[in-house]
Amino acid sequence: MTRFVECPECERRIRISAELIGKKVKCPSCAKAFVANAALELGDAPPTRQSDIADDRELPARKSTRPLRRTEEDDDWEEAAQRPSTKRRKKARSSSPPWIIGACMAAAVLLMAVGGTIYLVAKRGGSGSPLLGPAGGGAGTGSAAWQTLTSSRFACTFSMPGTPKIEHEKDDDTYTIEIENQMIMFGCMFSDHTNSRQSADAYVRARLQELASKGKIVQRAATWGGQQCIEVEYQIPNKGQGIIRLYVRGNHSYTAGVFARTGATLPKPDVDRFFGSFTFAGK
Secondary structure, eight states: OEEEEEOTTTOOEEEEEGGGTTSEEEOTTTOOEEEOOGGGEEETOOOSSGGGBOOSSOOOOOOOOOOOOOOHHHHHHHHHHHSOOOSOOOOOOOOSOHHHHHHHHHHHHHHHHHHHHHHHHHHHOSSSOTTTOSTTTOOEETTEEEEEEEETTTTEEEEEESOOEEEEOSSEEEEEEEETTTTEEEEEEEEEOTTSSSOHHHHHHHHHHHHHHHSEEEEEEEEETTEEEEEEEEEETTTEEEEEEEEEETTEEEEEEEEEETTOOOOHHHHHHHHHTOEEOOO
16 A cells, blocks of 8 residues: 655655555655655655655665774874974076976966867857757757657646656656756656545645745646646745646546745746747647
């Protein structure tokens, strides 16, 4: 039987097996190890994203990290290494004229300046969004191209900046990409609530309440893939900011969003391109 708990470190909902209640598990998001006791249990509420599913294995015992005991021999070696040498060194007499030394130093400085300029030009790679690549034809996050993806089960087509981590479960399809050097995450989750205790509408309401309880949100109506949806901008203290869209069709829920960790900003052109790529087949 599957249960859900909340990580005490990053507050992510994670899915674990029922037999792991009372045992130590590891959060897949922040790598925090904690005991999944009853106080952290959330019941049957689904995790906010599929990557928040904990490993169903109990963590092994950690090896002791206590430092080895110092010995008198170690102290003797350290004292000898720090003691200044009493041997007198002969001063080497320069055999090269001063003007040769000056010319060599000037050449070295010139080479460093040229090399630094080449590095900056190569690193900058022209103007444009850092997630979309260079302006005028760049097609992806850095060297990765935007890819068009299709969830046949949920009749949905969309694009993401690179190759996402894809997980197909009994009732969910999840796609996530985390751009670590930019501290930006793209993700979407499609769920079938037919066999769930929670309807699609109830799931959306629960997500909105969860966001409101963690920080400041701005909610508004929007059009997404030709369909009416709810768009929410939110800020979580010491975590970051994000924007998500939620759409319900029958007993299916569609959630997609972009999240920027603290210190990063949401790349608006990439957010617009991500949301604008969605199409929902059928009614």
